[in-house]
Amino acid sequence: MPAIDPLPGRRLYQVAEPREPVTRVPPHNIEAEQALLGALLLNNDAFDRVSDFLRPEHFSEELHRRIYEVCGQLIRAESSPPSLRSRPS
Numbered sequence: 001m002p003a004i005d006p007l008p009g010r011r012l013y014q015v016a017e018p019r020e021p022v023t024r025v026p027p028h029n030i031e032a033e034q035a036l037l038g039a040l041l042l043n044n045d046a047f048d049r050v051s052d053f054l055r056p057e058h059f060s061e062e063l064h065r066r067i068y069e070v071c072g073q074l075i076r077a078e079s080s081p082p083s084l085r086s087r088p089s
Helices: 030-042 045-050 062-077
Strands: none
Touching: 030 045, 030 062, 045 062
16 A cells, blocks of 8 residues: 555655754853852851751853852851851851
8 A cells, every 4th residue: 555645735844853952051140049049158157047958050151050069068067157257267
């Protein structure tokens, strides 16, 4: 039995594969990251509210990842929680 053309008289085109993989940049907001880190430094209790779902890798800036990670370590250790009033000994 011959194949039936579903759209007679129309040409079929093949879509070319991209030569280079398309890399997409995930959405990011530097100001929101800065505001969150500032809130953590003003009120360490804010860390408890976000630490269940927010991970260092969620930050787009490497410096922000590191700050969040170190703040978390200090807050969890409860030795000297970081704040804007903290001074190096």
